[in-house]
Amino acid sequence: MKLDQYFLATDMDGTLLTSQKTISQRDREAIKHWKELGGEFTIATGRSMLSAKRYVETLDITMPVILFNGGMVYDYQQQKVLWNACLSQRYMDVVKQVKQKYPQVGIEVLGAETTYIFHPNDIVIDHVNREKLEYQMVEEQELPKEAIKVLFGVPEDLMEEFASHMYQLEETELVFVKTHTVYFEMLPEGINKGVGLEHLSHTSQAEGKLSIAVGDFFNDMEMLQKAHLGVAVGNALPEVKQIADLVVCTNEEGAIADTMEYVINNQDNEK
Numbered sequence: 001m002k003l004d005q006y007f008l009a010t011d012m013d014g015t016l017l018t019s020q021k022t023i024s025q026r027d028r029e030a031i032k033h034w035k036e037l038g039g040e041f042t043i044a045t046g047r048s049m050l051s052a053k054r055y056v057e058t059l060d061i062t063m064p065v066i067l068f069n070g071g072m073v074y075d076y077q078q079q080k081v082l083w084n085a086c087l088s089q090r091y092m093d094v095v096k097q098v099k100q101k102y103p104q105v106g107i108e109v110l111g112a113e114t115t116y117i118f119h120p121n122d123i124v125i126d127h128v129n130r131e132k133l134e135y136q137m138v139e140e141q142e143l144p145k146e147a148i149k150v151l152f153g154v155p156e157d158l159m160e161e162f163a164s165h166m167y168q169l170e171e172t173e174l175v176f177v178k179t180h181t182v183y184f185e186m187l188p189e190g191i192n193k194g195v196g197l198e199h200l201s202h203t204s205q206a207e208g209k210l211s212i213a214v215g216d217f218f219n220d221m222e223m224l225q226k227a228h229l230g231v232a233v234g235n236a237l238p239e240v241k242q243i244a245d246l247v248v249c250t251n252e253e254g255a256i257a258d259t260m261e262y263v264i265n266n267q268d269n270e271k
Contacts, residue, residue, distance in 0.1 A: 003039030006263060007206045009066060009197060009223070010256055011215035012045045012055065013180070015233050018252050021130075023059070026254035031059060034260045040205055042066070044193045044213065044223055046149075046179055048110050049074055051131040063205045068110065069179065069187055069219050070196030071148040073203065083199040084112065085188040087147045088173040094186065095119075095150060096140060102162060106153030108135075111144050118143060123153025123182050150186040159184070179219045194222030214259055216240060216251070231259050 010016045018024060031041055041059070044066035045052055052067055056076050064075040064082055072084040095107050099119045106121030108128070115135040117124060128135050138144075154162050163184060166176045175187045197213060200206055213220070213227035216236035224230030224244055232244035233255040241247050248258035 003034060003037040003264070003267075005209055006212060007040035007042065007063065007209050008034070008212040008214065008256075008259065008263075009042050009044045009200065009227075010213070011193075011217070011220045011223075012043055012047065012052075014216040014235060015214055015220070015251050016043065016256055024252070024254050024257075027256040028059075030254070030257035030260045037264075039260075040209065042200070044070070044196060044200075044215075044220075046151075046183075046185065046219065047131070048115065048133070048148075049113060050115075051133055054132075064200060064203050066193060066196035066200055066223075068148045068191075069177070069185060070191050070193040070223075071187060072112070073196060073199045075203075081112065082203060084148060085191050087149065087186065087188050089145060090173050091147060091150060091186060092140075092143050094169060094174065095143070098152065098166075101165075102154075102158070104155055104158060105162060108151040108153065109138075109144060109147050110149050110151065111147055114144070116142075116144060116147075121153050121155075123155070124151065127151070127153065127183075148188070152184040152186070154182055154184050156181055177219050179217060185219075192222040193220060194226040197223050197226050212259065212263060214248075214256060229263070231255075231262075 040063045042063040042065050046069040064073050067074055073082045075082055106124030107119040108124045109116040109118055115133045116138045117135050170176050173189050177185050179185050211227040212229045213223045214231040216233045230244045231246045232241045234250035248255050
């Protein structure tokens with residue numbers, strides 16, 4: 001049995017990773033077996049190059065990965081950006097407005113290789129510390145001209161109001177998406193994981209292969225819709241399950257293993 005006609009791209013938090021931010025033994029064994037059979041495996045994450053690196057190394061991922069929620073395709077083997085998009089400089093006006101209107105909200109600006117904190121709160125400080133990211137504190141005049149995304153750390157009791165306000169600001173140059181109960185992100189125009197998957201599909205290791213995408217949250221939906229097989233984990237939002245081709249077990253139970261076993265057992269149906 002060979003799987004060299006497939007590549008699988010998975011979201012991380014809530015999908016590949018358990019609630020403890022670990023990878024289950026069942027999933028580890030399934031990924032190893034998948035690769036032994038010739039299948040390609042990669043991740044599609046909102047993380048930056050530095051934040052995702054340790055997972056790439058742990059899983060021995062040799063395929064390019066999708067970063068920044070679709071804003072970059074990066075090859076760790078070649079240490080090369082294969083494709084990326086940047087925010088328009090209009091983003092600077094938005095973050096300044098947010099800082100003034102919502103002082104409770106933390107603001108983290110991500111460049112290709114550097115993380116900047118424009119306005120700290122406990123949520124963004126916890127984020128950079130948990131991900132072991134080096135960062136720079138910056139003032140208005142120091143905001144980077146080239147940024148790939150902005151992460152807002154929003155207290156849960158403020159998220160509904162904040163998200164409603166931000167969606168009203170959405171324009172052709174900027175896109176907004178809720179990515180977690182306390183994270184809200186600003187991305188370049190037209191950017192999402194589905195766009196990242198399209199660019200990944202044109203790389204040498206993926207071209208001509210059938211794509212499988214696995215996810216759980218709003219920011220995974222476009223990727224699941226673009227893939228040949230879109231898979232929602234058991235703990236996914238109802239909206240994600242509704243658009244998926246397949247629903248498997250939860251991230252705690254080994255959702256990636258479930259997906260891989262399904263493909264192995266139904267290869268003829270997936271071609």
